Amino acid sequence: MKCTKAIIPVAGYGTRRLPITKAIEKCMLPVLNRPVVDYVVQDCLRAGITDIYFVVGAESTQLQTYYGHAAGLEDYLRAAGKEEAIASIQPPANVSFHFVCQEQNGQYGSTVPVWLCRKYVEPDEQILVIMGDQFFHRTDGGSNAADLTEMVDKSGARAGLLGVPVPIEEVEKYGVIEKDADDNYVRIVEHPKPNEAPSNFNNASFYLFDSKMFEYCDRDMNLPHTGEYMIIDPINQYVADGNTVKVGEAKGEYLDAGTLEGWLRANQYMAAQS
Numbered sequence: 001m002k003c004t005k006a007i008i009p010v011a012g013y014g015t016r017r018l019p020i021t022k023a024i025e026k027c028m029l030p031v032l033n034r035p036v037v038d039y040v041v042q043d044c045l046r047a048g049i050t051d052i053y054f055v056v057g058a059e060s061t062q063l064q065t066y067y068g069h070a071a072g073l074e075d076y077l078r079a080a081g082k083e084e085a086i087a088s089i090q091p092p093a094n095v096s097f098h099f100v101c102q103e104q105n106g107q108y109g110s111t112v113p114v115w116l117c118r119k120y121v122e123p124d125e126q127i128l129v130i131m132g133d134q135f136f137h138r139t140d141g142g143s144n145a146a147d148l149t150e151m152v153d154k155s156g157a158r159a160g161l162l163g164v165p166v167p168i169e170e171v172e173k174y175g176v177i178e179k180d181a182d183d184n185y186v187r188i189v190e191h192p193k194p195n196e197a198p199s200n201f202n203n204a205s206f207y208l209f210d211s212k213m214f215e216y217c218d219r220d221m222n223l224p225h226t227g228e229y230m231i232i233d234p235i236n237q238y239v240a241d242g243n244t245v246k247v248g249e250a251k252g253e254y255l256d257a258g259t260l261e262g263w264l265r266a267n268q269y270m271a272a273q274s
Contacts, residue, residue, distance in 0.1 A: 003149045003208065005120065006044045006128035009055045009113035010037060010063065011102035016259055027132040028062045029257065031266045032274065035066060036257040039135035044128065045092055047145035053098045053120060054132075055113035060099070067097045107221070109228030110205070115221050118214040126158065129231075131205040134262075136164075136252035137270065144250045148208050151248045158210035159238070160246035161185065163201040164254045168194050174202040175232070177247055185245035188232050204250050207231070213238055 014026030021029075027037035044052060054063055070089055077085050091097075100116050114129055121127050128145055136144050144162060152160040163177045171194055178186040178198035188203050189196075216234035239245055255266040 002048070003126040003128060004049055005051045005053065005125065006049045006130060006145065007053045007055065007114060007117045008037065008040055008044075008130055008132045009102075009110070010132040011055050011057045011060070011113060013057070017263075025057075025060060025062045026258070028066065029263060031255070031257060031263070032270050035063075036135065036263075036266070037063070037132040038066075039137070039255075040130050040132055041092070043135065043143050043145050044130070045095060046141075046143035047128075047149065049128065049145065050094060051096050051098065051120075053100055053117050055100045055102050055116055058101055058103060060101075064097075064099060067091050107225075107229060110231040111217050111220055111229035111234060114209070114231060115214070115217040115229075118218065121211045121214060123211050126152075126208055126210050129205075129207040129209060133258040134205070134254070134256040135266075136204075136250050136254055137273065138252035139273075140251070142251060144206060144252065147251065148206065148248060152208050152246050155244075155246045157244040157246045159213060159235075159243065160208045160248060161235075162204045162206040162248050162250040164204045164250045165200055166202045168197065168200045171197040171200055171202070177201040177203050179247040183247050185235070185239055185247050187236065190232075201247075201249075202254075203232075204254065206250060207235075212243065 010027040012026060014021030017026055028035040041052060056063060068091060073089060074086055077083060102113055102116055148160055148162055166174060172191050175188045175190045176192055176197045176199055177188055180186055189198055213234060216238050220229060220234050235245060253269060255269060256262040257266045
């Protein structure tokens with residue numbers, strides 16, 4: 001089955017990056033001359049995705065501007081004899097961008113933006129879900145989105161996720177994946193101690209879901225919660241009911257720009273590649 005849709009959640013306030021995120025949306029923080037989220041978008045485009053659903057905050061404007069036309073800027077570049085720069089500011093071709101608003105109404109967590117997009121997925125479709133503040137740099141021109149959809153399709157399953165190995169002494173920072181001998185998802189253990197971790201395989205928050213997963217998201221969103229609505233809960237129930245989630249390993253250098261340290265490393269790493 002060919003997957004043509006992706007959800008990229010970017011609605012958070014980015015409180016870990018204040019004060020700069022008071023003025024710049026977290027997903028728009030630059031890694032070199034591009035916003036971090038654009039590296040995720042480019043991976044999707046290489047996989048043939050034609051519809052991207054950004055889940056944005058109510059005050060979001062910068063993402064819409066970045067992926068829109070800038071006629072005034074184009075006119076200026078032409079008048080200034082800088083026509084060669086015009087291609088760099090054109091919106092990507094052959095893809096439609098959609099913006100779904102996530103109100104700050106007390107419901108928060110990774111399930112919420114997925115659930116908000118439930119009406120955009122037909123019963124026979126799959127959809128990617130990729131967080132917008134991290135990415136993988138690949139030197140082979142490949143796409144992790146394409147690899148994930150191909151892996152799931154070949155397995156006969158309908159859902160999957162990607163992980164990335166981390167040093168065992170760092171597993172306490174992450175949600176760690178446990179999988180069986182056939183690379184089927186068993187569970188995720190959040191922030192385990194190194195001697196209690198089922199693996200050193202960090203959940204990369206890079207998912208492929210079928211429409212059935214949205215039934216579990218809807219069920220979870222209608223349960224009383226005192227904290228975050230975590231996408232791991234619907235996934236766990238999906239698997240508990242006999243469905244399969246395949247686990248694969250993402251390729252490339254994992255760059256998490258959600259923290260100041262990670263963002264600095266992403267810029268340093270990408271600068272070294274250029």
